[in-house]
Amino acid sequence: MDALRGIIDLLRGLRQQKARTATTLLGLGWGTFSVIVLLAFGTGLEEHMHEQAVAFGESIALVWPSRTTMNFAGLGCGRRVNIEREDVAALAAQIPELGRISPECIAWDQLQVGTKILRATISGVAPAYGALRTWRIEPGGRFLNERDIEDRRRVIVLGNRVRTGLFGRDPVLGRTVILQGLPFTVVGVLSPKRQDSDYSGQDADRICMPVTTHEQVYGDRLVSNFVFRARRADLHPRALRRVYEVLGRRCGFDPDDRQALYVWDRLEDERLRHYAFLGFEIMLAGSGILTMLVGGVGIGNLMFIRVRQRTHEIGIQMALGARPGRILRGVLAETFVLVAMGGLVGFFLSWSVTMVVRLTPAPETIGEPRISPAVTVLTTLLLGSVALLAGYFPARRAARLDPVRALVER
C-alpha cells in the first residue's frame, strides 16, 4: 500500500516535469529497446547459423589428400598423397583421441527408377558418417550399419531431394533403385536439413551406400576424403596432429608438411564464428548500453530535481526520526520505479518488434529473433545498474541534507 502510494506520489510530482520525464523515459526505453532487439537478432542469427553448422556436422574435420611440399625419406616434394581405406582404419585404431571417423569415396552417377533417371553424388561411407554429418533419417528408415559394410550389401540412403526426384511422394523404404545396372534397396531417407556449407553437392542431392559396396561397384582403391570428430573438443588439436603423424608414416610424407593434407577444420570455424558473434554482440550491446547510460543521466537529473522539490518533506521526515539510510533508500526506490517504467517501455517495444519480424519471411535468412532468458537477465541487470548509478547521487544528497535547512526550504 505504502509502495503504491509512493509510486502515485512520484508520478504526481513528475507531472511538473512532463516534457523532461517523457523524453528521459523515452531515452531509457530506446536504450533498453536497442539492447534487447540487437541482442535478440544477434541470438537468432547465431542460433540460425549454429543450426546450419550442426546440420553440416558438429565439431568435425574433413580431410582430403593433397600434394607434398617437403622432401621426406628421400622422396621429393610435389608428390600426390594417396589415402586408402585401410589408412583410415589405421587412424581409428592408432589415435585414441578420435571419437568417430568415416572414409568417404565419391562418385557421380545416374540412378534409375522405372523411367525416371536422376544424377546424384554417390558417397561410399561407414556408419559413423551418419552421426558425423548429422544425417537424421526420416521415421521408419535407418542409416547404414556395420552389417551393411561387412556383407557389402547393396543398400542406399537417399538425400531428400533425390528421393523426391525419383519417387515423388510415394513410399520409398524397401523400394529398388538401379545404379550401374545393379539393384539397390532404399533403407532410409534424409530428413530435410539446412546446411551452411557443402562439398560435392548438398546432402539433399547425395546418396550414401556402404563404403565396401562403393569399392565393389566403382573399383575405388583410394578414398576421396575422410571425416572425423575427436572424443572431446579439447582433444581435437592433438587428434589432428596425430592424423598427420600416422598418415605421414603410412602414406610417406613429413608429418610437419601441413600442405600434404587439405583439412577443413569445422571446429576452428565454430570457434572463429563464436568469437565473431561475441564481438558483434558486445558491439551491439555496447551501443545499447551507451544509450541506456544517456537515459540514466536523464533519470539522475530528474531525481535531483525531485529531491529538490521534496527537500522540505525530507526535512520533516528527518525531524521525525527518519534515518539517512531510509531517506537514501526512498530516493533509490523512486529511481528504480522510473527506470523500470522506461525499461518496460523498451521491453514491450522490443517484444513487439520480434513478434512482427517472426511473422515475416525474414527468419528464413536471418533466423528467428529471440529474447532469450540471458538477454532478459542481462538487460534487467543493466537497468538495475543504471538505476543504482542514476539514483545514488541524488539519494546521497537527500540523505545528507541538513534537517534544519531542509525544514525551512519551500
Place this chain on the structure above:
Amino acid sequence: MIHLRDVSKYYDMGPTRVGALRDVSLEVSRAEYAAILGPSGSGKSTLLHVLGCLDRPSAGDYTLDGLQVGSLDIPALAEIRNRKIGFVFQRFHLMPRLTALENVALPMRFAGVRPAERERRAGALLDRVGLGDRRGHRPAELSGGQQQRVAIARALANEPPVILADEPTGNLDSQSGNEIIDLLEQLSAEGRTVLVVTHDETLARRARRIIRLLDGKLVEDSTRESG
C-alpha cells in the same frame, strides 16, 4: 532529563563567525513545562534545534535522558528524535499528501511499528486531540488549529518523554491557540517535559518556568509558583 553545560553554537558566515548560542547552561527536569522567550535572533530556535538533536552544539555538553548527544552519529541522533522527542512546529510541517492518520503514523513507521498497530495507535491519538472524525483528511482540508492538533498527535506517536514546540500558536487564532496551550499543559501534567519557544505572552504566562535568551545568552531562568 535535559542537561546543557556551556553550550555554544556558532555559524561561519564567510570569514566571520556568528554565535547563535553562547555558553548556555540549563537543567530541565522530567515533566517540566518551560517557555523559552526572547526577541527575534536571540537564539531561541537554535536552542530548540540543539535540544531537539536537529543540530549539534559547536561547544559544550548536552545530555538528554542520560545520553551524551554531542558524541552521537547522525543515525543515532535520528533515533533519538524518533524515540525521545516530539516536535510541534509553527508551520505544522505536516506531509501534504498524507492523511491526518498517516501523518500521525509517520514517526511510528520510522520506528518500525507494524502497519495495523500504527493505524490503531494513530487513530487513538487523533481521538485524543479531538480529530477522530478527520483521520482521512489531508492537511489542506483542515483548519490551522486542526493541523496543529494533528501535529501534536504526531509528536506523541512514539510516546516521547520530551515535547519541543516552536511557536505552536504563532499561526493560529486566539481560540485555536488556547486549545493548543491546553493540550500542551495536559502533556506536561502527564509527566512529559514540554519546552515551548514562543512570543505568545498568554502561552508564556501559563508556563511554570521562563527561560529568556538575549543575543544567544541565557539572561533569565525563573520558576513561578504553581497555582
